[in-house]
Amino acid sequence: MDKLIGVTDSLLTEAGFMIEEYKRRRESGEKGDFYRDVKPYADKVKSLNDQWRSLSEEWVATSRPKHLHLPQISNTYDNIEMLSVHCFFPESSYNRFISHYQSVSYVLGTQLHELRKD
Template sequence: MDLKLLTSELLEMNEEILRIYKETRERGEEGDFYNEVKPFADDAKERIDRWRDMALQWMKEDRPKNLHPSQIMNTAENLEMISIQAFFPKASYKRFISHSQSIHYVLKTALDQLSKC
């Protein structure tokens, strides 16, 4: 799979996670672990791990501006974390939104750099 396409998919996934979180908070009920949380988080982890490895390799080869390996690692970790937290209405709203915005920024920056290649 192409890194540019995968980065776009993760941007969409970040939006979906935000939507799930807002719906979960409105309902005030946790998602069903085996039917909702685990399948979603497992799929997310697989894609996030693939993206992280590909992005780090790309960084070694192309040395994009305004991006550092630690940002890739943190983004992968934060995305994995909120993909689970989205199903729990008691997760801190401010922290959740902050992570989501940070993820969006790094993915968008990577996508912009990839478009220049």
């Protein structure tokens, strides 16, 4: 349980970085270098995200939280993967990026709330 709280909290922090990075790059118009910026960051997030999905699926199956279900875990996993790459590209759709960010933030925040109340 503590490991899941830690990983979820870390991903929420990374999501905050992603939205700020995206906004900064939209303002500057500067794309991220694939090998210097994008790949190392996406690999780092993927490692966290893989841990999170595995721990979360197990937690949802055993704890059966009222407001979180397995499809949300899967969708959030996919959205985090997408955000970790697209945050470096200013031409990424603003509305789509914000929508995925809000979805990720909601699920991770809801999960942390549920985990901490147990």
